[in-house]
Each structure stands twice: as structure tokens, then as C-alpha cells.
Amino acid sequence: MLIRHFKGTTKCLAGLLLLALIYAFYAETSRVQEQRKSALVDSSINKRGSFKLLIIILSRTSDVARREAIRNTWLSKNHNGVKHLFIIGTSGASAELRKHLTSETKTHQDLLLLSELQDSYDTLTEKVLQSFSRVYRDYKFEYLLKCDDDSLVLVDKLLTELEKWENRGTGKELYWGFFNGKAQVKQSGPWKETDWIFCDYYLPYALGGGYVLSRRLVQFIAENSKILKFYHFLQILQIRRYFSRTLACPIVKH
Structure with missing residues (x-):
């Protein structure tokens, strides 16, 4: 035995x-x-270059006039270390619009096309999430500004404020924008939340017209994109764990 x-x-x-x-x-x-x-990835990043500030501008396939207006106004001046991209979802776009986007891409080289995303209000958060994942993978940058194509950005002032932030030497991550802490969680109607468990209000978040994130925060979002939680009201994407400091944001007008 x-x-x-x-x-x-x-x-x-x-x-x-x-x-x-x-x-x-x-x-x-x-x-x-x-x-x-x-x-x-590093090879791809090195080929594309390194930037102090990457600006991603949410746009739609048909908003050609808005993109041209932005190129001719607040993006008309070349800023060292600044790169911009218009983010467009192309799923469901007509053949005519796709043809125009192809021509626009060849002319300006500033479109980031999300082929699996159809632009709509309901997909705004998913659009932001996909664009963060793409730019983190393909570009090397220190800060990212997300804004919409109806926003006006004072790029010179933004760069000056970022330099001031760095000169403070805090070493903290940056989440900078115009913050709202008064958005009440809906208990009924189409935006009713069924699994919000924290309190009667959403956690403070920067309004979507324009906000800045340091690269490591973009990295956190990109690397955890599959497990982040979506909530209905305002299509808020809550990030439950990060180190940040908030500032007022007078350099983006919506």
C-alpha cells in the first residue's frame, strides 16, 4: 500500500x-x-515622430466645412511639437463620402478614420475610446488634447500653460479641463442608470468640448479599454483609478 x-x-x-x-x-x-x-509599435512611433501635444478633434464624415474652417483658423499656424488629427467614424458612410475622405486624406494627411465605428451620439464614448487606443499605439506624445470640431483652441496659450505646469515639477499626471460635478444620476427615462452604486451624482469629469490628458492617463485608458465601464447619461466614461490634478481650462472655447 x-x-x-x-x-x-x-x-x-x-x-x-x-x-x-x-x-x-x-x-x-x-x-x-x-x-x-x-x-x-516603437518603430511605428519613431517613424511618425514625437510631439509635445497631440490634438484629436472629433468630427463626422459630412463636416467637411468645419474641418476646413479649423485648418484655416486656429490650426493655420504651425506650432513646433504639435500634431492634430480629425477623428471620423466611417462605418455606414456612402460611397461618395468615402471618396471625398480619401481625397481629403491625400491632401491634408490629418484624418484618423475608424472603419468599424458609425458616427452617432450613442457611439461618442466608444469613438473617444477607440481614438485613444489608436493614437497611443501609433504616436509618441507628452499630452493629448481632445476637443470637438465646434471648439476653438488657443494653441499658443495652451502650450504656455503646459510649460508652466512642467516647471512646477510636481511629477503628477494631468487631467485638465472645465469640470462638472453637478451631473445628477438619472433614476428614470431613457438615460436611467441601472448599476450606478456610488452616490446621487456622477463623479466630476471634464466637459467634452476640450480637455487635456498626460500620456500615462491615455495609456491607462487604452490598456484597460476592454474593462472600463460605460454609463448612459452624457456618455460618460468613468476612470476609477488614476492620479491627477485638475485645473480650470480657459484655452478651449466650445
Whole structure:
């Protein structure tokens, strides 16, 4: 009986050892794959350049006049270290609009097209989330400004304020905008929340007309995009864990 028990124990240990070896092999393979993927991303980033500020402007396929107006006004001056992109969802777009977008891309090289997203009010949060993931993967930047195509940005003042922020030497992450802490959670109607558990009001958040995030906050959103929680009212995307400091934002007019 003792010998049989010993043999059984040996088989168990051998099985555990085999599982450990399989796990170690899988972990090493995954690590190598991640390194290769990271190298490809770094290569892509290096080709596109590095920017102090990346501006993403939410637009729609048909808002051609707005994009031209922005290019001819507050984006008409070339700012060192600044890159802008118009974010457009193209799913469901007509052949005529797709043709125009192709022509516009060749002319201006400033469109980021989300082929799997159809532009609508209901998909605004998803649009922001996808654009954060794309730009974090493809561009190297220190700060990101998200705004809409009906916003006016004082880029010079924004860059000056960012420089002041850096000169303070706090080392904190930046979430900067015009914050609203008075949005009440809806208990009925089309925007009713069924699983909000915190309090009667949403957590303070920067209004969508324009806000700035430091790169690590964009990274946090991009890397956790599959598990972040969506809420109905105002299509708010709540980030439950980050380190930030909030400021008033007089440099974006909506």
C-alpha cells in the first residue's frame, strides 16, 4: 500500500512538473511576442515622430466645412511639437463620402478614420475610446488634447500653460479641463442608470468640448479599454483609478 501511494504521489508530482514547464514555455513565448509587438509599435512611433501635444478633434464624415474652417483658423499656424488629427467614424458612410475622405486624406494627411465605428451620439464614448487606443499605439506624445470640431483652441496659450505646469515639477499626471460635478444620476427615462452604486451624482469629469490628458492617463485608458465601464447619461466614461490634478481650462472655447 505504501509503495502504491508513493507511485501515485510520483505521478502527481510529475504531472505538476509538466504543467509548470508548459506554463513556463507559454509565459516565455508570450513575453517574446510582447517584445516583438512593442518593437513594432516603437518603430511605428519613431517613424511618425514625437510631439509635445497631440490634438484629436472629433468630427463626422459630412463636416467637411468645419474641418476646413479649423485648418484655416486656429490650426493655420504651425506650432513646433504639435500634431492634430480629425477623428471620423466611417462605418455606414456612402460611397461618395468615402471618396471625398480619401481625397481629403491625400491632401491634408490629418484624418484618423475608424472603419468599424458609425458616427452617432450613442457611439461618442466608444469613438473617444477607440481614438485613444489608436493614437497611443501609433504616436509618441507628452499630452493629448481632445476637443470637438465646434471648439476653438488657443494653441499658443495652451502650450504656455503646459510649460508652466512642467516647471512646477510636481511629477503628477494631468487631467485638465472645465469640470462638472453637478451631473445628477438619472433614476428614470431613457438615460436611467441601472448599476450606478456610488452616490446621487456622477463623479466630476471634464466637459467634452476640450480637455487635456498626460500620456500615462491615455495609456491607462487604452490598456484597460476592454474593462472600463460605460454609463448612459452624457456618455460618460468613468476612470476609477488614476492620479491627477485638475485645473480650470480657459484655452478651449466650445
